[in-house]
Structure formats: structure tokens, C-alpha cells
Amino acid sequence: MQQLDGRVGIVTAAASGMGRAGVELFAREGAAVAVVDIDADGVAATCRAIEAAGGTALPLVGDLTDDGFSREIVERTVSEYGGLDFFWGHAGHPGPAAVEGLDPALFDLAIDLNLRTIVHSTAAALPHLRRRGGGALLYTASTAGLAGSPHSPVYSMMKFGVVGWTRSLAKRVAPEGIRVNVICPGGVDTPMLRTFLARPDAPPRNMAADEMVAARGKLTPLGRNCRPEEIAATALFLVSDAASYITGAALPVDGGMTA
Ligand SMILES: NC(=O)c1ccc[n+]([C@@H]2O[C@H](COP(=O)([O-])OP(=O)(O)OC[C@H]3O[C@@H](n4cnc5c(N)ncnc54)[C@H](O)[C@@H]3O)[C@@H](O)[C@H]2O)c1
Incomplete structure (x- = not known):
């Protein structure tokens, strides 16, 4: 028995790195997965790899700075597969390193990709998770969302935001059987x-x-x-029934960096 047999999930920023490792692992574990990314070639290559291994994947190419696209990925997944069991909002952006002289366009891009997109996708996902009687929401913050980063204060502020969102939402939707967690990677x-x-x-x-x-x-x-596959293994654990009593957790996967 595979860990995600019959489940349907969505992963953003899934054409590269940890997101790609995640969709490939989830598909091997029996899930039908929506592969969301702006990189059309990367999405196509990821879906081909999943299908070649016997899995099921839905390519969804678009820009997650567009609030409409962040919501639409949920509706398109549900209309293809008939429901939704988990969502991993993995997209993010380093943003500006500067404080003085900060580039406002880069600041806005970081807000869009670290924060706005997960709020819109989550709002679209919640009714579908409820309809299944529960499910799992997962996000990606960073060790910079647990401890201050002098080199990336703007990024750190936003990743603390992702951790705060996770903890708040976890308490809000727990009575509905929906678990909410966040992975905090170190260097991957x-x-x-x-x-x-x-x-x-x-x-x-x-x-x-x-x-x-x-x-x-x-x-x-x-x-x-860290290797991307090690984050994928953590994500699989957190969206699967193996983590059935874990919600509101911000889990460092950082080789001991924040210990
Ligand atoms: N790599 C690290 O060391 C590290 C550490 C901690 C946290 N993170 C977090 O991990 C997440 C992604 O990291 P990664 O290292 O797997 O990234 P990556 O660089 O391997 O991939 C990023 C993906 O995001 C996609 N993308 C970029 N802009 C997009 C947009 N507007 N719409 C849709 N897709 C878009 C890219 O096409 C790419 O496929 C981010 O949330 C990041 O903050 C990374």
C-alpha cells in the first residue's frame, strides 16, 4: 500500500528543486499531482518524468504573482481529479537583500511569491478539503522564518509571516480535520x-x-x-496519515543549524 493512494495534491514551484522532488515522490506514493510553475519546459519535463514512472500528473503553467492563477490552480485540479486532499504552497522568492535603497518592484515580487499566493490558493482549497472531510496544507518557510537573518531581513520577515500564518490557520481549521504545517529548510x-x-x-x-x-x-x-529529496521526504510525511496528530508545526530541516 502506497502512502498517498487515491489522494489528489497540488505543489507550487514544482518544476525545480524541492518542489519537483516532492511531486515525483508523491506520485510514486500513489497521488495524482498538479505540477504548478511558471517554467513551461520544466513543468512538461516533470510531468513526463512522473508519467514515465507510472504516475499521474496535471501540468499547470502560470505566474503565481497573479492572484487569479493562484486560485485557478485549485479549481483546475478539482475539475480534473474530482477533489483535493493536500496542497503544498512551496513557491517563494529571496527578495531584496537591501534595506536602504530597496528595490520596490523586488519587494512586491517577494510579497507576492512568499505570502499573497499561499493566501489565495489556501482560500480556494479550503472548501474542497472540507468536502473530503479533512486534508493537509503545507508551506515552505526557511530557517530565516525561525531566527533573524542579517543578510536577508526582508525575506526573513516574510518567512516569519509564513510561520505565523501556519500556526494561526492550524488552530482555525483543526476542528474540520485539516492539518497545517510548514517546513523550514536550511541550505538546500x-x-x-x-x-x-x-x-x-x-x-x-x-x-x-x-x-x-x-x-x-x-x-x-x-x-x-540538504538534498531536495530530503525536503520531499519531509513533505511526504507531513501530508500523509503518518503525521495525523501533527498540526501547527514549523519543522526545521536544517542539519542542526538552528539547534
Ligand atoms: N534553496 C534553499 O536553500 C532554500 C532554503 C530555505 C527555503 N527555501 C524556499 O524553498 C522554496 C523554493 O525553493 P527551491 O530552492 O526549491 O527553488 P528553485 O530555485 O529550485 O525553484 C524555484 C521554482 O519557482 C518557480 N517560479 C519562480 N517564479 C515563479 C512564479 N512567478 N510563478 C510560478 N513559479 C515560479 C521557478 O520557475 C522554479 O521552478 C521557496 O519558498 C524558498 O524560499 C529555499
């Missing part, structure tokens, strides 16, 4: 990690990109960065 070796490490004041400094990624991993107690 994806394209986004390179954006953070390229910030002029972020440690480690003055190295080529690959060297910086490896050096960043050595700063953690476990001595390496």
Missing part, C-alpha cells in the same frame, strides 16, 4: 541557494559559486547542504 542545493550566496555580505565570501555552496554546507552541524 537548488538554484535559489546560489541567489542567496551571491549576496555580497553573505558568508562564505569571495569564492566561485560551487565552492560557496560546498562551504555553506560545511557550516552546518551535519557538515553538508
Whole structure:
């Protein structure tokens, strides 16, 4: 018996990194998954990989800064598969590193991708989860949503927001059998990690990109960065019945960094 047999789920930012590892794992565990991302080629490649492995995937290409698209992904998934059991709002954005002289367009983009999109998708998802008698909502914050980040204060503010949203919503919808949790990754070796490490004041400094990624991993107690598949395994646990008594949790997956 697979852990997500007969379930239907949606994952945003699913064409790369942790999101892609997540949809591939969920599909192997029996779920039909909506693969949401702005990268059309990446969505197509991800869906092909899922189908080649015998899974079921719905490609949904669009821009999650568009509130309408954030809601529409839910309706399109439900009309394809007849219901919804879980939603993982994984999309995010590093935002501006600056405080003084901050680029307002980059600030707005970070608000849209870290905060607005999950509110709109969640509002659309709730009635469908209720109709199934319960379900799971999952989000992605960061260790910067648990402890302050001097290199990315704007990002940190928004990820604290995602943690606050998770905890509040968890209490609000618990009586309806809907669980709400958030994963707080440390450094995960994806394209986004390179954006953070390229910030002029972020440690480690003055190295080529690959060297910086490896050096960043050595700063953690476990001595390496996280692999996207390790976040996917955590996400599978949290959306599955194995986590049936876990709600409102902000789980660090950070190699001991925030211990
Ligand atoms: N990589 C890390 O070290 C790290 C650490 C902590 C938290 N996070 C969080 O993880 C999440 C994603 O990270 P990742 O490392 O898996 O990313 P990634 O760089 O591998 O992938 C990001 C995906 O988002 C998609 N995307 C970008 N803009 C979009 C838009 N407007 N609409 C729809 N899709 C869009 C991209 O096409 C891409 O496929 C974010 O919430 C991020 O804040 C990352």
C-alpha cells in the first residue's frame, strides 16, 4: 500500500528543486499531482518524468504573482481529479537583500511569491478539503522564518509571516480535520541557494559559486547542504496519515543549524 493512494495534491514551484522532488515522490506514493510553475519546459519535463514512472500528473503553467492563477490552480485540479486532499504552497522568492535603497518592484515580487499566493490558493482549497472531510496544507518557510537573518531581513520577515500564518490557520481549521504545517529548510542545493550566496555580505565570501555552496554546507552541524529529496521526504510525511496528530508545526530541516 502506497502512502498517498487515491489522494489528489497540488505543489507550487514544482518544476525545480524541492518542489519537483516532492511531486515525483508523491506520485510514486500513489497521488495524482498538479505540477504548478511558471517554467513551461520544466513543468512538461516533470510531468513526463512522473508519467514515465507510472504516475499521474496535471501540468499547470502560470505566474503565481497573479492572484487569479493562484486560485485557478485549485479549481483546475478539482475539475480534473474530482477533489483535493493536500496542497503544498512551496513557491517563494529571496527578495531584496537591501534595506536602504530597496528595490520596490523586488519587494512586491517577494510579497507576492512568499505570502499573497499561499493566501489565495489556501482560500480556494479550503472548501474542497472540507468536502473530503479533512486534508493537509503545507508551506515552505526557511530557517530565516525561525531566527533573524542579517543578510536577508526582508525575506526573513516574510518567512516569519509564513510561520505565523501556519500556526494561526492550524488552530482555525483543526476542528474540520485539516492539518497545517510548514517546513523550514536550511541550505538546500537548488538554484535559489546560489541567489542567496551571491549576496555580497553573505558568508562564505569571495569564492566561485560551487565552492560557496560546498562551504555553506560545511557550516552546518551535519557538515553538508540538504538534498531536495530530503525536503520531499519531509513533505511526504507531513501530508500523509503518518503525521495525523501533527498540526501547527514549523519543522526545521536544517542539519542542526538552528539547534
Ligand atoms: N534553496 C534553499 O536553500 C532554500 C532554503 C530555505 C527555503 N527555501 C524556499 O524553498 C522554496 C523554493 O525553493 P527551491 O530552492 O526549491 O527553488 P528553485 O530555485 O529550485 O525553484 C524555484 C521554482 O519557482 C518557480 N517560479 C519562480 N517564479 C515563479 C512564479 N512567478 N510563478 C510560478 N513559479 C515560479 C521557478 O520557475 C522554479 O521552478 C521557496 O519558498 C524558498 O524560499 C529555499
